[in-house]
Amino acid sequence: MEIEEILEHFHPLPPASKAALKACISEARYPKGHTLIRSGRVEKTLYFIRSGIVRAYSDADRGDVTFWFGKEGDVVISMKSYVSGQPGYEHVETLEACDLYQMKAQDLEMLFASDIHIANWGRKLIGQELIKTEERLISMQFKTAQQRYLDLMSATPDLLHRVPLCHIASYLGITQVSLSRIRAEIR
């Protein structure tokens, strides 16, 4: 997915603003298993996914908990770092070799302060992430694990072929054993 398409997806941008954004963006390729964002730090870089899949996870008592999958067109960003300037609680790692567009958070901050179109673009970007997160929260609150699995299957069926089930189970808020049971029932 080309950078123009990704940027415009959040909110239309006048040509000058788009050019200013693009001027700050470079490309990079990372192998599978590479950590893009590490918890406990104030992250200085953000990414747009040109191709590939990543996951965000947090440390829990027993193992880690995947709470987000990013794919083509998504933004990879430590929300906590980005919003509050404080160390984030999430790790983000690539699950496949990924082509990414990358950008310094500080450059983006400068653009936010100087270009109102970019500021509003950033506002929309965060807003869209918020909606997605809120919808997931609600589905966690009143759907069964089986319904959540079926929803995920119909929304992003390719995920199941590209991501280990242990991460999907964790994303659904259940154990891998539970997920196996659900899958067996459906078959």
Place this chain on the structure above:
Amino acid sequence: MEIEEILEHFHPLPPASKAALKACISEARYPKGHTLIRSGRVEKTLYFIRSGIVRAYSDADRGDVTFWFGKEGDVVISMKSYVSGQPGYEHVETLEACDLYQMKAQDLEMLFASDIHIANWGRKLIGQELIKTEERLISMQFKTAQQRYLDLMSATPDLLHRVPLCHIASYLGITQVSLSRIRAEIR
């Protein structure tokens, strides 16, 4: 809580911008049980809570599911409406008589388009909501209902005295009966 304090809490604002915002804000008092936001509509008003408690909920198969409590200093807004301009999925009702500051969404949009400081203020506002939502999602994914209840108690102990337990149970993603059991265990 005064409006100045609420506005500044999200992000500092230069005096002129603050004044522009304040010029669009009026005050209103609503009784307990009043519906501020109704699902299926594009909401035209947003609120800041001066005093009182509200809850946001969505319709589910069996009854409604509370997914957010708003209290002093919080913003009440249909995120879906606000971000995407599409009809929202949430209702918001007052759980106490509430003193609110209110504002037309359209006035805010105009300010976003014309004042870069307000655009960035709005960006921060949404960002803070996102962090809160994300943290709740993570806690839903890997904490037990009992842990979530204890967390809620320590974070906002007054909520328990001001909100019926049925809403708190729903907010925690469990039934009221389960919540009663948890409360009995702790005692």
Place this chain on the structure above:
DNA sequence: CAAAAAAATTTACAAATGATAAAAAAGCAG
């Protein structure tokens, strides 16, 4: 291709949660 490692499934049992109904407690109107 074969061996080793990792991932996924299955099983048995334990713990947590849900559904339902009934009892107890708390809140409210007259």
Place this chain on the structure above:
DNA sequence: CTGCTTTTTTATCATTTGTAAATTTTTTTG
């Protein structure tokens, strides 16, 4: 205060989910 309504708790049983360990399948690596 009394009676009525609403809220909360308790009890029972069914279902779901978790834990742990063993087994199978898949993937990786030499």
